[in-house]
Amino acid sequence: MTISKEELRRASVDARLKLTVEEEERLLTDVNKIIQQAKSLINLDLQEVKPTFYGSEQKNFLREDIEGISLKNDEALANAPESDQFYFRVPKIVEE
Amino acid sequence: MSEFETIIGLEVHVELLTKTKLFCSCSTAFGAEPNTQVCPICLGLPGEIIPVLNRKALEYAIKAALALNCDITDVIDFDRKNYFYADLPKGYQRSQFFNPMGTNGYVEIEVGGSTKRIGIKQLHLEEDAGKLLHTGDDIITSPFSLVDFNRAGVPLIEIVTEPDIRSAEEARLFLQELRNILRYIAISDCKLEEGSMRADANVSLRPLGSNKFGNKTELKNMNSFRSVFNGIEYEVKRQSKILREGGEVLPETRHWDEDKGVTKGMRSKFASADYRCFPDANFLPYELSTDWIEKLKDSLPELPLARRRRLMDEYGLPAYDAEVLTSSRELADYYDATLRFSPAPKVVSNWVMGEILRLLKAAEIEITECKITPENLAELLRLIEKGEISGKIAKEVLEEMSTTGEKAESIVQRKGLAQISDEDTLRKLAIEVIAANPRSVEDYRSGKKKAIGFLVGQIMRKTKGKANPQLVNKVLEEELNK
Numbered sequence: 001m002t003i004s005k006e007e008l009r010r011a012s013v014d015a016r017l018k019l020t021v022e023e024e025e026r027l028l029t030d031v032n033k034i035i036q037q038a039k040s041l042i043n044l045d046l047q048e049v050k051p052t053f054y055g056s057e058q059k060n061f062l063r064e065d066i067e068g069i070s071l072k073n074d075e076a077l078a079n080a081p082e083s084d085q086f087y088f089r090v091p092k093i094v095e096e
Numbered sequence: 097m098s099e100f101e102t103i104i105g106l107e108v109h110v111e112l113l114t115k116t117k118l119f120c121s122c123s124t125a126f127g128a129e130p131n132t133q134v135c136p137i138c139l140g141l142p143g144e145i146i147p148v149l150n151r152k153a154l155e156y157a158i159k160a161a162l163a164l165n166c167d168i169t170d171v172i173d174f175d176r177k178n179y180f181y182a183d184l185p186k187g188y189q190r191s192q193f194f195n196p197m198g199t200n201g202y203v204e205i206e207v208g209g210s211t212k213r214i215g216i217k218q219l220h221l222e223e224d225a226g227k228l229l230h231t232g233d234d235i236i237t238s239p240f241s242l243v244d245f246n247r248a249g250v251p252l253i254e255i256v257t258e259p260d261i262r263s264a265e266e267a268r269l270f271l272q273e274l275r276n277i278l279r280y281i282a283i284s285d286c287k288l289e290e291g292s293m294r295a296d297a298n299v300s301l302r303p304l305g306s307n308k309f310g311n312k313t314e315l316k317n318m319n320s321f322r323s324v325f326n327g328i329e330y331e332v333k334r335q336s337k338i339l340r341e342g343g344e345v346l347p348e349t350r351h352w353d354e355d356k357g358v359t360k361g362m363r364s365k366f367a368s369a370d371y372r373c374f375p376d377a378n379f380l381p382y383e384l385s386t387d388w389i390e391k392l393k394d395s396l397p398e399l400p401l402a403r404r405r406r407l408m409d410e411y412g413l414p415a416y417d418a419e420v421l422t423s424s425r426e427l428a429d430y431y432d433a434t435l436r437f438s439p440a441p442k443v444v445s446n447w448v449m450g451e452i453l454r455l456l457k458a459a460e461i462e463i464t465e466c467k468i469t470p471e472n473l474a475e476l477l478r479l480i481e482k483g484e485i486s487g488k489i490a491k492e493v494l495e496e497m498s499t500t501g502e503k504a505e506s507i508v509q510r511k512g513l514a515q516i517s518d519e520d521t522l523r524k525l526a527i528e529v530i531a532a533n534p535r536s537v538e539d540y541r542s543g544k545k546k547a548i549g550f551l552v553g554q555i556m557r558k559t560k561g562k563a564n565p566q567l568v569n570k571v572l573e574e575e576l577n578k
Contacts, residue, residue: 053375060172060382065114065152068121068135076131076139076245086130087229087242090182 001039002032016081100301100339102332103309104261105217108274109252110284111224111292112156117249118223119147119190119379124251130244138223138249140186147190147379153251156283157221158384158392160253161198163281163399164216164274168389169195172221172382177371182243183226191222191254193373203277204401205269206415214270215258224250259298259309264328268321271295276400280425288320295324299331301339310335311345315359317352327352331359403428411441420449426463430470437474440481447477451491455498467501468494476504484508485515488561517564522555523571525563529554530575540576548572 008028012019019027073086082089117124120137136145154172161168173195176188201216226245255274261267275286275293286293300312315331318324330352335345350359398406400422407418407428422428427448434444452473456463476494479485485493485508493507500507508514516522529551530537539547548569555568 054377054380056380058380060149060380062151062154062382063121063148065116065150066121067116067123070122070133070135071139073129073132076134079141084242086132087244088131090241090243092230092240 001035003028003035099304100336101304101306102262103259103300103302103312104263104267104328105259105298106255106257106261106267106270107296107298108255108257108271109224109294110160110255110278110286112153112251112253113282113284114150114152114156114251116150118150118153118221118251119249122246122249128246130242130246133246134248138185139245149379149382150251153221154382155392156251157197157219157253158389159281159396160255160278160283161201161219162389162393163277163396164198164201164203164219164255166198166201166216166219168198168384170384170386171195172197172384174221174376174379175373176376177222177373179371181225182241183228183248185226185245185248189223189225190376190379191373192220193371194375196220197253203270203273205266205273207266207269212260212266214260214266217256217258219253219255222252222254224248224252264325264332267297267328268325271321271324273400276423280397280399282425288318288324291319297324297328297331299328299335300345301332301335310339311347313345313347313359314349315352316349316362317354319354323352323354326354326357327359330357334359397425400425407431407441411435411445413441413445417442417445417449420453421445424463430463430466433470434473437471438477440477443477443481444474447473447494451494455495459498466498468497469501472497472501472503479504479508483515483517483564485513486561486563486565489513489515513562515564516559516562517567519567519571522563522567523575525555525558526551526568526571526575529558530572537576548576551576 005024005028008024008031009019012024077083077086077088080088114124116122117138120135122133122135122138125133136143137147149172158168173192174190175193177191177193178188180187196218198219199217201219202213203216204211204213206212224247226243226248229242229244231240231242257270261270271288275288278284278286278293284292288295295318297315297318298312299315300310302308302310313331313335315327318327331350338345346361348361351362352359403422404415404418407413407421408415413421421431430452431444431448434448435441438444452463452466452468455468456466473494476490476497480487480490489508490504493504493513496502496507496511497504533551533554536547536550540551551572552565552568555563555572556565
């Protein structure tokens with residue numbers, strides 16, 4: 001299995017990434033290399049391995065309910081395609 | 097309407113009273129400027145910051161699950177519920193889809209004099225979404241929307257009932273009991289009007305006697321107990337009309353329009369979303385210790401139902417009194433505290449439900465801010481009991497106590513409000529009043545016994561209400577019948 005240029009473009013639209021032609025080429029090569037590497041997993045003998053969703057067997061921990069530092073408003077909005085004063089602005093969301 | 101049975105299940109979201117969000121340390125305080133309580137975690141910015149669960153939020157969720165008689169899971173994990181909507185910055189909501197925090201619980205409500213158990217299918221922790229503001233007149237005509245993510249990531253619990261509710265009234269009673277329980281354990285302020293408690297209702301009808309469910313609609317936008325009741329009532333009527341006319345109920349989401357008193361179908365781009373839930377690998381499972389759960393179980397206060405039953409069994413209070421007095425934990429605590437100084441449960445109940453609640457309402461304060469201490473209330477009631485002041489004067493004294501916090505006895509002395517129980521004094525007054533009001537006396541003697549009331553009133557006026565009413569009646573009757 002490989003990823004086509006068309007599939008990469010669709011994924012970049014979903015991820016809101018604007019890629020140059022060079023970036024497209026580089027990513028396409030990288031992604032297909034990753035897929036090739038992942039394929040090697042198919043050949044492993046996993047009979048004795050328990051299924052898991054997690055990449056680590058480490059147990060989790062909790063944090064205390066203490067306030068920390070948040071982003072400033074202009075920092076939060078810095079990468080927003082559109083904003084309006086304090087807000088993110090988005091296209092209307094309900095179909096008629 | 098009797099040919100159909102109504103089937104209702106509720107999904108209730110409750111905002112937890114934590115200081116910070118579920119997975120990051122942004123503040124949850126209300127009223128800040130938009131998008132100032134956000135960070136890379138709750139905005140879902142790309143990067144490697146791992147979400148870390150808030151201990152307090154987990155503690156509150158466990159307490160809620162325990163108070164609703166749920167079985168508690170032994171491992172906490174989260175799943176990603178994927179959908180695209182502008183108020184959801186990450187494109188998924190962290191929720192507990194596969195392994196909810198609590199399952200298999202129940203809440204008991206009193207319906208028509210008997211106890212009914214409403215099953216709790218599950219209770220799980222999840223994060224809230226952001227808030228959308230629509231410019232223009234409404235959601236349909238608005239050209240674009242503004243988003244504030246301050247609320248994104250605020251901890252919620254969602255409580256899902258079994259379809260055990262059979263009427264709008266039962267739904268209202270369930271929600272009130274649920275709110276009461278969650279307030280008792282102090283994990284949320286549960287304000288429907290302000291959105292810290294939100295209830296959606298799944299409503300369907302089926303022919304009486306059938307055990308197959310009919311098509312259901314999901315009702316949203318009910319922002320008070322009254323609108324939950326009215327919204328469901330309306331929906332039941334609407335569906336039964338469709339079914340009676342041989343039609344089919346369209347399974348859809350409908351919004352309750354409070355002003356127009358109708359439910360409206362809402363088509364949305366995301367109507368039949370497939371959430372493609374899968375475990376969130378960024379959140380490693382957290383093992384719950386049974387010690388901690390036991391500790392939390394022990395820390396739970398007496399819950400409303402148990403407390404109502406105790407007030408009825410131990411003090412012989414009527415069901416109505418018990419319900420009013422346990423409507424908040426603080427009020428019930430006040431009542432119990434007063435009884436430590438008073439031997440008269442029903443008298444205390446009458447005064448708390450009547451005068452105390454009236455004074456609180458007038459001053460727009462909570463019982464915890466009341467200046468009348470339980471001990472001082474008990475002392476006031478003792479003065480009435482001993483005949484030192486009348487009930488009417490006691491109300492005045494209580495009012496004074498509520499503004500100054502002074503003891504009853506000292507107000508009575510300072511203002512000279514002690515009751516006149518001296519028979520000779522009262523008899524002298526009775527004779528005066530009888531002499532001054534020959535018409536009332538004549539009325540009384542000609543059989544209009546009620547005329548004595550006017551004469552009693554005259555004596556009360558002369559004594560500024562301080563005369564002992566029983567004695568006044570007694571001496572007046574004696575003098576009139578001479």
